[in-house]
Amino acid sequence: MTAKSNSTRRSFLKRGALLAAPLAAAAPAAILADDGLKARLARLEDEAAIREIHQAWLRSINAGATDGAARLVPDFEGIAPEQTVRGISVDHAGEPDAIEVAANGMSASGRFNCAVEVETAIAQDCTLAQMAHAQGGGFVRRTERRVLNVRYVKMSDGWAIAKVGLA
Numbered sequence: 001m002t003a004k005s006n007s008t009r010r011s012f013l014k015r016g017a018l019l020a021a022p023l024a025a026a027a028p029a030a031i032l033a034d035d036g037l038k039a040r041l042a043r044l045e046d047e048a049a050i051r052e053i054h055q056a057w058l059r060s061i062n063a064g065a066t067d068g069a070a071r072l073v074p075d076f077e078g079i080a081p082e083q084t085v086r087g088i089s090v091d092h093a094g095e096p097d098a099i100e101v102a103a104n105g106m107s108a109s110g111r112f113n114c115a116v117e118v119e120t121a122i123a124q125d126c127t128l129a130q131m132a133h134a135q136g137g138g139f140v141r142r143t144e145r146r147v148l149n150v151r152y153v154k155m156s157d158g159w160a161i162a163k164v165g166l167a
Helices: 009-062 065-070 127-134
Strands: 084-089 098-101 106-123 139-155 158-166
Touching: 009 084, 009 098, 009 139, 065 106, 065 139, 106 158
Parallel strands: none
Antiparallel strands: 084 106, 098 106, 106 139, 139 158
């Protein structure tokens, strides 16, 4: 009878603490994983908003609504002053689109392979060119494969295009 196990309240608490230690260590990992999921969700939402504003800009360019496109894009680089962009379409033969959101979430950059339809006016230095302009022509159109580099900024009301360039 003297060989009874020495069960006290203290030994019970020790065993309980040993059993609970792995659970206590797992709780911060679960919280960190939840923060990682929230950050990933925020990044995906930002990318979706960026794609939406990008598509709206492309629609306005392709529709010929230069006033709407100018409102969306304050600065357009990579086109000669005598040229006009008449259309931009996706180049499926190029690399996939890439959108990178900055770590602070306030800016982003996009890289899109595209086919750009460019129109150049013919100089009116001869009679044939003058006649072509008088009849509504006088332009040379061509399609070029280019890379569209776009910079985005996050404003108080959402994402906006800050700068567009063609390489």
